Amino acid sequence: MCHSVITLRNIAVPLLTGLLLAGCSAPTPAPGEAAAEGDGTTMTLADGYEPDDLNPLLGYGSEGASKFYDGLFSRDAERALQPALAADVAVPSADQRSWTVPLRPGVTFHDGSAFGPEDVVATYSAVLDPDRAATIRSGVPMLDAVEAVGPDAVRFDLAYPYGAFPERLTAGILPSEVLDGGGPVADLPVNTEALGTGPYRLVEWRRGDTMIMEANDGYWGGAPAVKRVTVVFAADDNTRAQRTAAGEFDGTVLPPALARPVAEQSGLTLREHASADYRTIALPFADPVTADPAIRAALNRSVDREGMIEALLAGQGEPAHHPIPGVLPEQVEPSATFTHDPAGAARILDEAGWVAGPDGMRARDGRPAGFTLMYPATDTVRRDLAQAFASDVRAAGIDVRLEGLGWEAIEPRMGQDALVLGGGDPFDPGFKAWQLLHSANAADGFNNPGSYRNPQVDAALDAALRAPDEATRQERIKDFQRAYVADPGMVFLAFLGHSYVSRDGWDGYVEVVEPHTHGVTWGPWWNLEDWTPRR
Amino acid sequence: MTAPEAATGHRGRGPAVARLVGLRVLLGVPTVLVVAVGVFLLAAASPFRPVYQYFGVGIFSASDADIAAAERALGLDGGVWVQLGRWLGGLLTGDLGQSLSMRQPVAQVIAERLPWTLLLVTCALLVSLVLALVAGAVAAWRQGGWFDRTVTAVGHTLEGLPPFVLALGAIAVFAVAWPVLPVAGLTDAGAAPTVEQVSRHLVLPALVLGVSQTPWLLLHVRASLISSLDDDHVTGARARGLPEPVVVLRHALPTALLPFVTVLGNRLPELVTGAVLVETVFSWPGIAAAVVTAALAVDFPLLAALTLLSAVAVLAGSLVADLTVLLLDPRVDPDV
Numbered sequence: 001m002c003h004s005v006i007t008l009r010n011i012a013v014p015l016l017t018g019l020l021l022a023g024c025s026a027p028t029p030a031p032g033e034a035a036a037e038g039d040g041t042t043m044t045l046a047d048g049y050e051p052d053d054l055n056p057l058l059g060y061g062s063e064g065a066s067k068f069y070d071g072l073f074s075r076d077a078e079r080a081l082q083p084a085l086a087a088d089v090a091v092p093s094a095d096q097r098s099w100t101v102p103l104r105p106g107v108t109f110h111d112g113s114a115f116g117p118e119d120v121v122a123t124y125s126a127v128l129d130p131d132r133a134a135t136i137r138s139g140v141p142m143l144d145a146v147e148a149v150g151p152d153a154v155r156f157d158l159a160y161p162y163g164a165f166p167e168r169l170t171a172g173i174l175p176s177e178v179l180d181g182g183g184p185v186a187d188l189p190v191n192t193e194a195l196g197t198g199p200y201r202l203v204e205w206r207r208g209d210t211m212i213m214e215a216n217d218g219y220w221g222g223a224p225a226v227k228r229v230t231v232v233f234a235a236d237d238n239t240r241a242q243r244t245a246a247g248e249f250d251g252t253v254l255p256p257a258l259a260r261p262v263a264e265q266s267g268l269t270l271r272e273h274a275s276a277d278y279r280t281i282a283l284p285f286a287d288p289v290t291a292d293p294a295i296r297a298a299l300n301r302s303v304d305r306e307g308m309i310e311a312l313l314a315g316q317g318e319p320a321h322h323p324i325p326g327v328l329p330e331q332v333e334p335s336a337t338f339t340h341d342p343a344g345a346a347r348i349l350d351e352a353g354w355v356a357g358p359d360g361m362r363a364r365d366g367r368p369a370g371f372t373l374m375y376p377a378t379d380t381v382r383r384d385l386a387q388a389f390a391s392d393v394r395a396a397g398i399d400v401r402l403e404g405l406g407w408e409a410i411e412p413r414m415g416q417d418a419l420v421l422g423g424g425d426p427f428d429p430g431f432k433a434w435q436l437l438h439s440a441n442a443a444d445g446f447n448n449p450g451s452y453r454n455p456q457v458d459a460a461l462d463a464a465l466r467a468p469d470e471a472t473r474q475e476r477i478k479d480f481q482r483a484y485v486a487d488p489g490m491v492f493l494a495f496l497g498h499s500y501v502s503r504d505g506w507d508g509y510v511e512v513v514e515p516h517t518h519g520v521t522w523g524p525w526w527n528l529e530d531w532t533p534r535r
Numbered sequence: 536m537t538a539p540e541a542a543t544g545h546r547g548r549g550p551a552v553a554r555l556v557g558l559r560v561l562l563g564v565p566t567v568l569v570v571a572v573g574v575f576l577l578a579a580a581s582p583f584r585p586v587y588q589y590f591g592v593g594i595f596s597a598s599d600a601d602i603a604a605a606e607r608a609l610g611l612d613g614g615v616w617v618q619l620g621r622w623l624g625g626l627l628t629g630d631l632g633q634s635l636s637m638r639q640p641v642a643q644v645i646a647e648r649l650p651w652t653l654l655l656v657t658c659a660l661l662v663s664l665v666l667a668l669v670a671g672a673v674a675a676w677r678q679g680g681w682f683d684r685t686v687t688a689v690g691h692t693l694e695g696l697p698p699f700v701l702a703l704g705a706i707a708v709f710a711v712a713w714p715v716l717p718v719a720g721l722t723d724a725g726a727a728p729t730v731e732q733v734s735r736h737l738v739l740p741a742l743v744l745g746v747s748q749t750p751w752l753l754l755h756v757r758a759s760l761i762s763s764l765d766d767d768h769v770t771g772a773r774a775r776g777l778p779e780p781v782v783v784l785r786h787a788l789p790t791a792l793l794p795f796v797t798v799l800g801n802r803l804p805e806l807v808t809g810a811v812l813v814e815t816v817f818s819w820p821g822i823a824a825a826v827v828t829a830a831l832a833v834d835f836p837l838l839a840a841l842t843l844l845s846a847v848a849v850l851a852g853s854l855v856a857d858l859t860v861l862l863l864d865p866r867v868d869p870d871v
Binding site: 052053055058059062130131132133135136137138139141184186187191192206207208209210232233234239242243246406407408409421422423432435441443444445446447516 | 581588590594595601602605607633635710714721820
């Protein structure tokens, strides 16, 4: 009988050799070593969040800092409005219901076509047209009509006077040719092929994988020095942190608890930005427990905001008492705060007739002091905040039952149960406060889900939005904060801080206060077009 | 078998095959349509609203009036039957519709992503075939030996593990402990999809998907081979003094493979669902990952198109399996 050639040795040895050869031939950077930098004109960033589309009419880059598009105005590092595609400041009519914006000459889109008033008119007409289903319509509720005025200006007509209207004009402008033909804007090719006037043009977008941008050398603001930017989409925070620590990227956004060790491990610089991104407990006014002003006042005084930030946000955050963030000192009213005062909360509840039973839980006329708090189950930060809130107010004798649900389950119950809500706008917090807390917006989508009604707050917000100048507006916003704190409708907990790691090979970094952003569109790279490689 | 019978058998196979294919196609069309209608009804019964995916983060500051206007403009108002009617009408004219979650025409989504999934699934199938045949054959041949025992134990364990557990384990090993293979994406960041790039990035996903499908294939090959090793013709070959490897590979294995081919064709859906999980974990830009997005966004047109695709794939797979058996095994009656 001849020997069989199928022995373990004859199988294992070639297999192992093959694996070893495969291993040796694959070049990889050693962990901890940075990948080759080159001359600083290219950059690779990792993002945890991929945009759904690149269409400014569907909300892409609506807060500014979009690399592909410019709006009529943009923000600088001090959040001041600067003309971008506008040539100069907008000129209001006497009653502030009409605004004329001069346009910058000599600007071209990425495909070479010239920019003119017809593009602005086409973009904003598409926003106004309900048949085109532009989702940014809610950002300009006061706009009625837009018209070209000569070859170099446009005029916006409003339904009511709005002193800060130019602040609403930061959305990207599309070429009028793209918008020909009507139909929903969801069907436009710009969803995947961005076409704007911005400092970068889109080279390639492989959905789920990478996005590659190249500098627009004909940019009206000067050609960017960083010529090629690659954004890699890696949704999982831990994987992204590992890959960043291994030197694969020049920067990324990370949760605060991951960002610090990664910065130490990889030699990248840690950047921590404050934001106007609040987390709040929206209380329903349909529930007799949370409708009681004493309960709401006591809830706001029982919560240890500093403790939550230290323990749950790794110290990266600021206490919030209302939607105006402390990093905007000109708009904040310093006296409009709640102190952590459990004794005061107990006193308020006793005076209102909420009597503590033998187990410490309060009740009034047979109704126990308790309600249900919902939070989106996939968001760990909101879950942690909800748990901390529940345990803090339990000490005051109020029973909060937690439910982690998907948004489709939360939405029908928003009017009856409490909800952990998030949002925020550092550029126009007055407008955001109006959307969130004015009774006119009660139960309108996700705005004011608890139907909070406070006439003094309404009056102050109305006066702020209609204010003729910035100083008056700031005064009225401070009035709003005082009126709100006197009778709060929500329990604001904290403004989240955002953490990033970034390679320190370029000049031009400026710290900035951020909106409710998800990824590297903002962060240290919000002004990437102004960065230059450091020699 | 006498010669005239055998000759009749061969002559009669051609029309029989054509009849089989024709019947399957005829039955397949209403099956696929019923599946598509079923998916529409299921999606409509789910609590997710497509307009939320459309607004994205902007939903939190949008007014009810704007949301309703968007639903009207996008044709999302009207019940499920209206939407189904619109989609069927579009299908008849060859228009698969616009994907709301991908913001692209459905045909473009499929054209861009299907080739990558086909590449992944083909490689995975090859991997699992090779592994299953080799390991199953060796295990059956040395039945009761240490290799057989190990392989059976490992196979039964792996059968219970979902593919994403394997995938995450592979990432943990190859991203941290032994970084020789890339763990995500189609290519390195910013690189063009050349053969070299894609093949390097294909290794892990194909291996994981292949290994996850191997256990049932392997155990099936092993069981069939064990039973066919007891067949008369095998005993006869041994009795004639043929070498053992020849007996196993040339006499026993071919008969063991016939039911294996049928089972392979019928287990195609497992490969599809395994691909969904593997593509999601490895960020492989294929069509299976789009299924997850479409389902969560209740993207009717894309969901229906993808369901059609997978129904057609399953039906085609089982047809090919039946045809292969028909052509390979003269004992099979083609009229069944």
